[in-house]
Amino acid sequence: MATIRVHCRSCPTTTLLSPEQVLLVSSGGWGSYLFFCPACGRVSDGPAGPAQILLLVAAGVPLGDERARPARSEWS
Numbered sequence: 001m002a003t004i005r006v007h008c009r010s011c012p013t014t015t016l017l018s019p020e021q022v023l024l025v026s027s028g029g030w031g032s033y034l035f036f037c038p039a040c041g042r043v044s045d046g047p048a049g050p051a052q053i054l055l056l057v058a059a060g061v062p063l064g065d066e067r068a069r070p071a072r073s074e075w076s
Contacts (some may be wrong), residue, residue: 002019002063003017003018003059004017004018004022004056006035006046007046008044009039009044009045009046010027010037010044011039011040014037017038019060022035022062023061023062023064024048024056024057024061024062024063029038029050029053030049031048031053031054032045032047033045033046034064045061
């Protein structure tokens with residue numbers, strides 16, 4: 001089973017998550033990945049370029065729709 005190393009922007013935590021714990025949203029070849037930080041409990045995100053998107057999808061991360069992504073103000 002693949003694991004994905006993610007870094008939380010809200011706290012200094014870097015952790016390994018399973019692909020089911022990460023959501024990838026993409027539009028036009030660029031996107032972001034979203035996850036709940038297990039340390040602080042907040043939603044965190046990171047940028048995903050074309051290469052990262054291919055790697056995340058190959059690892060089994062579900063691909064969401066950019067239109068379904070919540071506004072940043074809704075995450076906290």
